[in-house]
Amino acid sequence: MSTFSIAIHGGAGTLVKGMMTPEKEIAYKTALQTAINAGYKVLEEGGTALDAVEQAVICLENSPLFNAGKGSVFTAEGMHEMDASIMDGKTKSAGAVSLISGIKNPISLARDVMEKTEHVFLAGEGAMRFAKQLNYKLEDASYFYDEFRYQQWLDIKDSNHFQLDHSVKKDSKFGTVGAVACDQFGNIAAATSTGGMTNKKFGRVGDSPMVGAGTYANNVTCAVSCTGSGEFFIRGVVAYDVSCLMEYKSLSLQEACEEVILNRVKEIGGDGGLVAVDANRNIALVFNTEGMYRACKNSEGKEEIAIYR
Numbered sequence: 296m297s298t299f300s301i302a303i304h305g306g307a308g309t310l311v312k313g314m315m316t317p318e319k320e321i322a323y324k325t326a327l328q329t330a331i332n333a334g335y336k337v338l339e340e341g342g343t344a345l346d347a348v349e350q351a352v353i354c355l356e357n358s359p360l361f362n363a364g365k366g367s368v369f370t371a372e373g374m375h376e377m378d379a380s381i382m383d384g385k386t387k388s389a390g391a392v393s394l395i396s397g398i399k400n401p402i403s404l405a406r407d408v409m410e411k412t413e414h415v416f417l418a419g420e421g422a423m424r425f426a427k428q429l430n431y432k433l434e435d436a437s438y439f440y441d442e443f444r445y446q447q448w449l450d451i452k453d454s455n456h457f458q459l460d461h462s463v464k465k466d467s468k469f470g471t472v473g474a475v476a477c478d479q480f481g482n483i484a485a486a487t488s489t490g491g492m493t494n495k496k497f498g499r500v501g502d503s504p505m506v507g508a509g510t511y512a513n514n515v516t517c518a519v520s521c522t523g524s525g526e527f528f529i530r531g532v533v534a535y536d537v538s539c540l541m542e543y544k545s546l547s548l549q550e551a552c553e554e555v556i557l558n559r560v561k562e563i564g565g566d567g568g569l570v571a572v573d574a575n576r577n578i579a580l581v582f583n584t585e586g587m588y589r590a591c592k593n594s595e596g597k598e599e600i601a602i603y604r
Contacts, residue, residue: 297479299338300576300593303330303351305361306470307522307568310586312603320602323360323588327600330354331590334474339594344484344518345383345406348474352379352402352486355472359441361588363472364400367490368444375439377490378504379405380416384483384512384574391504393418397433398426402488405504415506419498444493471503473510473520475572483574485510485518485534492525501525507535514574516541517548522587523560523567531560537571548573552581 305327315323334351338344356364367375379401380391390409393416398404404426408417417425427433471489487510489503502509502525509525511534512518519534528534533555540551552571560567561583568582570589578591580599590600 297481298576298594299477299479300572300578300591300597301331301334301338301347301351301474301476302570302572302578302580302591303327303334303355303472303474303589304520304522304568304570304580305355305472305588307582307584307587308470308566309584310588310602315602323602324600326355326358326360327588327590330358330474331592331600334476335592338476338478341479343480344476344478344482345381347476347478348484348486349381349402349406351474351476352472352488353400355474356400356402356488361472362470362490363488364490365439366441366444367439368493370491371496375436375490376495376498377401377488378500379486379488380504380506380510381405381409381486382484382506382510382512382518383409384485384514384518387513389415389506389510391416391506391510392422393500393504394498395419395422395426397423397436398431399434399438402486404431405486405488416504418500471501471509471522473503473522473570475512475518475520475570477518477572477574477576481514481574483512483514483518483572485512485520487520487522502528502533505529507532509534511535511538513538517551517571517573519552519569519571521567521569523584524565527560527563527565528567530563531555531565533560533569537569541573548577549579549581552579556581556583
């Protein structure tokens, strides 16, 4: 059997041991376990990296614990606007959606953009028309309602403040979700999904749906999924920067991820992290915050589920 590997994240930020109840900690670790197992099963059965990352992200989108899909935060208008992207390292094909509502699994719609259109990125009303053309079921707003998220929004509603989940020092549900994988054939893929910022206005879009910023995959180098302060990850073109350091400076996966997250992003004021794999099945889980919801697993027996540094 050929070797394979997968890694996922559920957001990075102010995650300090002792700030979360033991019950909540167990709930997060169980959700991470479910997602990593779903993706791993695809790889174990000879499936593609693309299928694996989609399945892992779907599991995370279906959990109310993370800011993606079901757990998406409220916008300034009290709505939910979701973003997602996916990329195939073998073909460098990619698909992305932004500012969509009512879609249970935005990552699947992003994949449909990649595979069923000649485009890469669809947004807003156009993306919704595309989803309806494919007979996507639109979930009622109640599906996305979460009391904790609602209270989080009420705290800053009618103000000019917005809130990144991961920057709040309380027992909180943290940001963006994502997955990267390398399959038995040596192909890699990345996927990222998010509900954005609490109280966001003006159709704000972060790094998650942006190929090269929040998501990137190239068999020659690596697959990357990011989480954190999106504006800084966009400015730093973070996911592609990791790939560039590997391709043009011959850095290892770990070295490239550390250079970007621990140095370059921090220098411009950004916080967050990423998960990454390369075609040699190496895994990197790097963040510059107190913690990051993360898990990884490979066919050689490595398995990790962690929250804190």
